[in-house]
Amino acid sequence: MQTIPSRPARAAAKAPTGITGFDQMTGGGLPPGRTTLLAGGPGSGKSIFAMQFLVHGATACDEPGIFVAFEEAPARLVANLAGFGWPLETLQPHKLFFLDAQPAPDLVQSGSFDLAGMLAALGAQAAAMGARRIVFDALDILLALLPDPAARRREVYRLHAWLLEHGLTGLITAKQGGDEASQHPLDFMQFMVDCAVVLNHKVTLGVSQRNLRVQKFRGSSFDENESPFVIGSGGFDVAVARSLGQVDSTVTLERITSGVERLDTMLGGGYYRGASVLVTGFPGTAKTTLSGAFAEAACERGDRTLFVSFDSDGSEVIRNLGSVGIRLQRFVESGVLRMVSARTITGSAETLLVRIKALAREQSARCLVIDPISTLSKSGNELTAHGVAERLIDWTKAAGITMVCTSLLDEMSGEVNGGTPLQVSTLADTWLHLNYLVQAGERNRGMSIIKSRGTAHSNQVRELILSDEGVTLADIYTAGGEVLMGTLRWEKESAERVASEVADVAGELNLVRLEAEEAVLEVRAKSLQTELVAKQVEKTLLTRTRASREGELARGRERMRELRGADAVIPPAKPEGK
Structure with a gap:
């Protein structure tokens, strides 16, 4: 041909x-x-x-x-x-x-x-x-x-x-x-x-x-x-991974709040803008609550936010967070916040990633919450989930989106052993871990910062307190080298307050007793001083009287000799040899 x-x-x-x-x-x-x-x-x-x-x-x-x-x-x-x-x-x-x-x-x-x-x-x-x-x-x-x-x-x-x-x-x-x-x-x-x-x-x-x-x-x-x-x-x-030589994402020193003031203090000022934050913990340790606090704070400063929940419907998340003082409904109505329930999304982890990216672009999101990201590793996705999570973090960094994601740990596995189901802990910029501390027959929530790249951070385990007034962290409290939380801490603090009050009362009684004794001594000192002055006067009078009497006697004898006239004055005898 x-x-x-x-x-x-x-x-x-x-x-x-x-x-x-x-x-x-x-x-x-x-x-x-x-x-x-x-x-x-x-x-x-x-x-x-x-x-x-x-x-x-x-x-x-x-x-x-x-x-x-x-x-x-x-x-x-x-x-x-x-x-x-x-x-x-x-x-x-x-x-x-x-x-x-x-x-x-x-x-x-x-x-x-x-x-x-x-x-x-x-x-x-x-x-x-x-x-x-x-x-x-x-x-x-x-x-x-x-x-x-x-x-x-x-x-x-x-x-x-x-x-x-x-x-x-x-x-x-x-x-x-x-x-x-x-x-x-x-x-x-x-x-x-x-x-x-x-x-x-x-x-x-x-x-x-x-x-x-x-x-x-x-x-x-x-x-x-x-x-x-x-x-x-x-x-x-x-989906492709970052290639060697690819231009790094733009970084910034801007800090944004986590939504919990005392956590910001522990982090030295909050999260970095564009950072990836991982919150791990067992079921019920308030991972969603911390994520909700971050979302509320983001919306309050005007950052458009996407909240993707794999565990609950968006309306349920809003209702549940309202019980701890986190009000998200107002931001949903204004369009600043978009709640997405991903429970019904089926398919591969790649499908989930594409859906999340599309939703974030539609929302023009500057902040993203994924609760929990460990859902990506569900059945059939074990081999690809880590790569998907890695590409998700790379994409948010490139887009300047601050991401907070939670990861559910198996409660039966015990403490964290340096990893998570997706092994994304090595990729996250900040890693917060929530766990339970069982004492005196009750569970209390504890929070610690495992790492926070680029900033000094606290190494303390703080008690996470949830109330209808909001979310906060308690100061560290130890007794006998052990961290106390919950009612055990309350009982210890109450006992210390009672002991302090008793010590204060005893101190006041001792002060009154000492003041009374001081007053008695002062009276005794004044009495002794008066007695001393009297004795001194008496001594002076006695001395004066004696001198006056002796003088009077001497003058009387002299006068008597003068009246008698016959008595010559006998001069004093001279010593022998002179």
Whole structure:
């Protein structure tokens, strides 16, 4: 067969599909001006992928496209795809052209045939509308009519050469069994095309699981691992993990309140804006209550918030939180808060992730509450739940959304052993743990901060107190080296108050007694002082009287001698020897 010289490829590096995750895996999309094979089993989404590729080209890249349908009538195809919100009617026929190439059901093959005629008509149509993309949907239906593998191979090469000649970005869809290793009539196409993509759809423990793998991509690097995907309201949504070298999310030093003032103090100012907060605990430890307090505080400062509950209906959550002073109904009515009950959502963890992301975008949410995130690990999702939780955290960080999620722990497992059912504790920025402390025949709630990245935080275990006035944390209280909570703490504090009062009374009595004794001593001291003064006066008088009497006697004797006159004054005798 004569080969047709191919046109040089266009300068564009890739032809974007509009499927964000897939374009990230392939570094931009499909190879432009070349052929891609999209293989998958029934219900894997081949036609949806192909149509999304054409619609994105026509609406976002100014690249009109052609859809060649070998299995389903175009009118029926358009009707089936109407639910994705694509403007299929308005794009026809200038931006999007459908060619019905279904073999007639009663077709009786007589002799050989080829694709030359159909390709000639397609060439004229592509030139008329300036088409740059084309899809051959379910080509294996037509090739199955050919008599032998050699004829099929010849027509596939004819098609491949025609695509290269016209410089069209071609996408061929074909069926593939569940076992990738099994032989298929079109297996040789995987070696011929420049890019091959495989879609898988299986059911694990009753849960639908879909994944996608890029099998080959000539001349380009790509993510070789399987990536889960879902078919949502906007078409394909491929979940991919953060790649090496990806630009980090924008970080901020802004703090926002947790809704509990004393918890903010323990955290050094509250949560960081855009952080992921994990609240773990056993059933009944008030995980939802802490989440509700955060949601109320977010709404009060005007942050639009999405609250996703997997355990209860939204109205029940609002009623229950009202019993502890958390009033959310007013914010629901104003539209700042949206309560979503996810109890009825079924499907894979990827489906839940896509629904949550879509709801958050609709709400323009700046804060997100998921209660509990451990629901993602329910039956059938054990192998994928961790990856989903990881992508959820990455997405909220990239979007600047502050997320608070709870995780239910098994009460029979005892204390936390450094992990959670989804092992998201290593990914969360702040980890709060709630548990029970059983003392004196009662359970009391305790809260501790296991970690809080980028900020100093308290290492104390605080009692979480719920009342109709709100949520708060009690100061740490220890007695004999043991932390006391609840009535045991109340009894101990009451006993200490009584003992303190008794000590105060005893102290006052001692003070009165000492004052009385002091008064007695003061009186005695005054009495002694008076007695001392009296004695001193008496002594002075006695001395004075004695001196006066002696003087008077001396004067009397002198006078007596003078009156007698006969008595001479006898001079004093001289000492001997002089």
